[in-house]
Amino acid sequence: xxxxxxxxxxxxxxxxxxxxxxxxxxxxxxxxxxxxxxxxxxxxxxxxxxxxxxxxxxxxxxxxxxxxxxxxxxxxxxxxxxxxxxxxx
Amino acid sequence: xxxxxxxxxxxxxxxxxxxxxxxxxxxxxxxxxxxxxxxxxxxxxxxxxxxxxxxxxxxxxxxxxxxxxxxxxxxxxxxxxxxxxxxxxxxxxxxxxxxxxxxxxxxxxxxxxxxxxxxxxxxxxxxxxxxxxxxxxxxxxxxxxxxxxxxxxxxxxxxxxxxxxxxxxxxxxxxxxxxxxxxxxxxxxxxxxxxxxxxxxxxxxxxxxxxxxxxxxxxxxxxxxxxxxxxxxxxxxxxxxxxxxxxxxx
Numbered sequence: 001x002x003x004x005x006x007x008x009x010x011x012x013x014x015x016x017x018x019x020x021x022x023x024x025x026x027x028x029x030x031x032x033x034x035x036x037x038x039x040x041x042x043x044x045x046x047x048x049x050x051x052x053x054x055x056x057x058x059x060x061x062x063x064x065x066x067x068x069x070x071x072x073x074x075x076x077x078x079x080x081x082x083x084x085x086x087x088x089x
Numbered sequence: 090x091x092x093x094x095x096x097x098x099x100x101x102x103x104x105x106x107x108x109x110x111x112x113x114x115x116x117x118x119x120x121x122x123x124x125x126x127x128x129x130x131x132x133x134x135x136x137x138x139x140x141x142x143x144x145x146x147x148x149x150x151x152x153x154x155x156x157x158x159x160x161x162x163x164x165x166x167x168x169x170x171x172x173x174x175x176x177x178x179x180x181x182x183x184x185x186x187x188x189x190x191x192x193x194x195x196x197x198x199x200x201x202x203x204x205x206x207x208x209x210x211x212x213x214x215x216x217x218x219x220x221x222x223x224x225x226x227x228x229x230x231x232x233x234x235x236x237x238x239x240x241x242x243x244x245x246x247x248x249x250x251x252x253x254x255x256x257x258x259x260x261x262x263x264x265x266x267x268x269x270x271x272x273x274x275x276x277x278x279x280x281x282x283x284x285x286x287x288x289x290x291x292x293x294x295x296x297x298x299x300x301x302x303x304x305x306x307x308x309x310x311x312x313x314x315x316x317x318x319x320x321x322x323x324x325x326x327x328x329x330x331x332x333x334x335x336x337x338x339x
Contacts, residue, residue, distance in 0.1 A: 056145040056230075059229050059236075060232060060233050068240070075327075075331060075333070075334045079330075
């Protein structure tokens, strides 16, 4: 068991990191970089849930927030930023 | 509206928001305080009643199983809708991507990435399968297991093996697995009605050792069906998007 005082310190640290991570995601202007920041932010959220003793939500957040959502966004960005050949003709 | 007026408008609105926010915060229970009776009650009786040591699974697939059916079908509908919207139209033909800048040499994907991704495929698949099929003892259940299983397939793509990824996950198989997963969940519930029991009633033997493979009755079975449904749905969604991005439709 982790002692209660250390646990509180850990919880506050992770809360501050999550707030900082969210700010970084919002302040990042390049799309691909923003997605990578979002992925790291998802990882931070997963750690937050772990520290607050919710291992099931941790696994969901880790897989959906840090892996699947960034992949879907990267694919969407790749799709829309590719020149459309039909229109060029 | 001039910028100056807009600024005043914002200042008033922001002050109101801050005031309401602080008021709401003042009324919150203390940090870590839990006023509701249900959580404590569930923690007291769940292991005895269901023989599942993974209490989260017991809640998801037993106490609020009906909600979980709904959530299951949200994902099912999302994946089905995606396949319909992104389907190949009659006049569309898919062609392999062509290199638009022949003169430029594309750097090959780094072997560190390839090796790391391929090494992680096996452990990731095993972890996902274990979480999905051992919900009675694992910290979570079918949903988490399913997504982790799906990310094992994504790792194959990440290792640079797009064609292997598509060959391992043909759409017809994914559709079938997804349907079996979603249908299996609903059918387990309907079987209870056929036995004159409430929908999703846990009618299977609960076993004698809490958390053992044979314990928890329908909980482990439902979680397994949820797991394969979720895995198929996520691979299907990402596969459709990969097709959209990498293959050229003309």
